[in-house]
Amino acid sequence: MKFTTRRRAAIPAALIALTALTACGQPVPGVGAPDGDKVVITLSAKTWNAGLASLAVSERRGYFADENLNVSFVLLDGATIQAQQVATDNATVGAITPEPVIFGDQPSKRLGLRYFSSFYRKNIYGLRVPANSPIKSLADLRGKRIGAASLGSAAVTNVKVALRDAGIPEKAVNFVAIGTGAQQATALKNRDVDAVALFDTQFQIMENSGIRLRRIAMPKIDELAGGGLAATSANLRKDPALFARIGRAVAKGVVFAQANPKAAIDDLYAAHPDARNPALPPQKARANDTKVLQTRMYTLGVQPGERQWGILKADELQRNIDYMTRAGLITEKVAVNSVFTSELTGQINDFDAAAIQAEAKRAAS
Incomplete structure (x- = not known):
C-alpha cells in the first residue's frame, strides 16, 4: 500500500x-x-x-x-x-x-x-513525591511546588484537572518546569520542588538515581x-x-x-x-x-x-x-x-x- x-x-x-x-x-x-x-x-x-x-x-x-x-x-x-x-x-x-x-x-x-x-x-502520567514527604494526598499540595518537564506537558493538565475535581483551586499550587533527564532528579534532591508530575519511565529513571518515590493518587485521572x-x-x-x-x-x-x-x-x-x-x-x-x-x-x-x-x-x-x-x-x-x-x-x-x-x-x- x-x-x-x-x-x-x-x-x-x-x-x-x-x-x-x-x-x-x-x-x-x-x-x-x-x-x-x-x-x-x-x-x-x-x-x-x-x-x-x-x-x-x-x-x-x-x-x-x-x-x-x-x-x-x-x-x-x-x-x-x-x-x-x-x-x-x-x-x-x-x-x-x-x-x-x-x-x-x-x-x-x-x-x-x-x-x-x-x-x-x-495512563502513563502520574504524580509522585519523595518517599519521606509529608504530602499524602492532593489536599496536601496547597502552597507546594510541582515540577514537570515543561508547563505544557500533559502531566500538568492531568494534575490541574485532578485538583479541580478535588475542589482545590489550581492557583493553590505552583508548577515549575524542571526539564528532562538529570535535571528532574536534581530539582527534587535540591528541594526546588515538592512533587513531580512526569510519566512512568521518568519516575523509574529517578528511582535508578537513588530517589525513592511515593505515588499520590489522582482519582479519575489514574483511570484514563x-x-x-x-x-x-x-x-x-x-x-x-x-x-x-x-x-x-x-x-x-x-x-x-x-x-x-x-x-x-x-x-x-x-x-x-x-x-x-x-x-x-x-x-x-x-x-x-x-x-x-x-x-x-x-x-x-x-x-x-x-x-x-x-x-x-x-x-x-x-x-x-x-x-x-x-x-x-x-x-x-x-x-x-x-x-x-x-x-x-x-x-x-x-x-x-x-x-x-x-x-x-x-x-x-
Missing part, C-alpha cells in the same frame, strides 16, 4: 503552526523485509530508550520481516506533531496519546484519526487510557489487513519483552547503540534500563486477566473524552466509537504467543 503526502484543509491550524516551529524527525532506513510494504511509524521520543525496547525486539527478532513490512521509525517531540504527520499521510501509524486524536475528532476539526490497537493501555496505535480512518478502511500485520509485529515484540525484559534491552542496544548510557558501566546501564522497561510493561504489556494484547474498550476511552471535556480541551461532542475500532484485535493476536514467550526464555539474560 502506497502512502502519499497530501494536505487536509480541516487540519487544525494549531497543529500546522506547531509543526512549522518544530523540526520533524527523519525516518531511518527501513528495517524488516527489504521489499516489504513500506510503513512509517512515529514515536513520541527524542531518542531511542528503554521504554521503546519492545519495538527494537520486533526489529531484531524479525517480527516486522515476518509480516512482510519494511518499517521506518520517526522520532518526534510530542503527540500533536505525530497526529499531524499521520493525518497528512507522512506517516502510516503513530503510537499516540489520546489528546490529539480526540481533539482532532471534533466536528469542526475532522482530523480523521482512529485507534486500531491500544499501546499504552493505562494511555493511547494506542492510530491511523487515518480512510486508510484503515482501505487496507485493514496491513494494519493488522503492523499491530501483530508490534504485539510479538511486546510479548517477548514482557517475558524477558533483559534480553529486550540487549536487542535495544544492538539495534540502537545510542540508547545505552555511556556514562555507566555496561552492566549497570543494562540493569537500570531493564527496570525502566519493566515499569513501561505495566502499561504496555498484556494486562492481568487478559490473554490478548492491544485491547481497546469504549468505556476506557470514554473516560478520556470526559476528562478532556472537564479540562476544557474540547468543546464539541466526540463519539467514542469514532476514535477507535476493536475490529482488528483478533487478527493482531493471531500468532503463537507461547512460542514467542519460549523464544524469549531461550534468549540470553
Whole structure:
C-alpha cells in the first residue's frame, strides 16, 4: 500500500503552526523485509530508550520481516506533531496519546484519526513525591511546588484537572518546569520542588538515581487510557489487513519483552547503540534500563486477566473524552466509537504467543 503526502484543509491550524516551529524527525532506513510494504511509524521520543525496547525486539527478532513490512521509525517531540504527520499521510501509524486524536475528532476539526490497537493501555502520567514527604494526598499540595518537564506537558493538565475535581483551586499550587533527564532528579534532591508530575519511565529513571518515590493518587485521572496505535480512518478502511500485520509485529515484540525484559534491552542496544548510557558501566546501564522497561510493561504489556494484547474498550476511552471535556480541551461532542475500532484485535493476536514467550526464555539474560 502506497502512502502519499497530501494536505487536509480541516487540519487544525494549531497543529500546522506547531509543526512549522518544530523540526520533524527523519525516518531511518527501513528495517524488516527489504521489499516489504513500506510503513512509517512515529514515536513520541527524542531518542531511542528503554521504554521503546519492545519495538527494537520486533526489529531484531524479525517480527516486522515476518509480516512482510519494511518499517521506518520517526522520532518526534510530542503527540500533536505525530497526529499531524499521520493525518497528512507522512506517516502510516503513530503510537499516540489520546489528546490529539480526540481533539482532532471534533466536528469542526475532522482530523480523521482512529485507534486500531491500544499501546499504552493505562495512563502513563502520574504524580509522585519523595518517599519521606509529608504530602499524602492532593489536599496536601496547597502552597507546594510541582515540577514537570515543561508547563505544557500533559502531566500538568492531568494534575490541574485532578485538583479541580478535588475542589482545590489550581492557583493553590505552583508548577515549575524542571526539564528532562538529570535535571528532574536534581530539582527534587535540591528541594526546588515538592512533587513531580512526569510519566512512568521518568519516575523509574529517578528511582535508578537513588530517589525513592511515593505515588499520590489522582482519582479519575489514574483511570484514563494511555493511547494506542492510530491511523487515518480512510486508510484503515482501505487496507485493514496491513494494519493488522503492523499491530501483530508490534504485539510479538511486546510479548517477548514482557517475558524477558533483559534480553529486550540487549536487542535495544544492538539495534540502537545510542540508547545505552555511556556514562555507566555496561552492566549497570543494562540493569537500570531493564527496570525502566519493566515499569513501561505495566502499561504496555498484556494486562492481568487478559490473554490478548492491544485491547481497546469504549468505556476506557470514554473516560478520556470526559476528562478532556472537564479540562476544557474540547468543546464539541466526540463519539467514542469514532476514535477507535476493536475490529482488528483478533487478527493482531493471531500468532503463537507461547512460542514467542519460549523464544524469549531461550534468549540470553
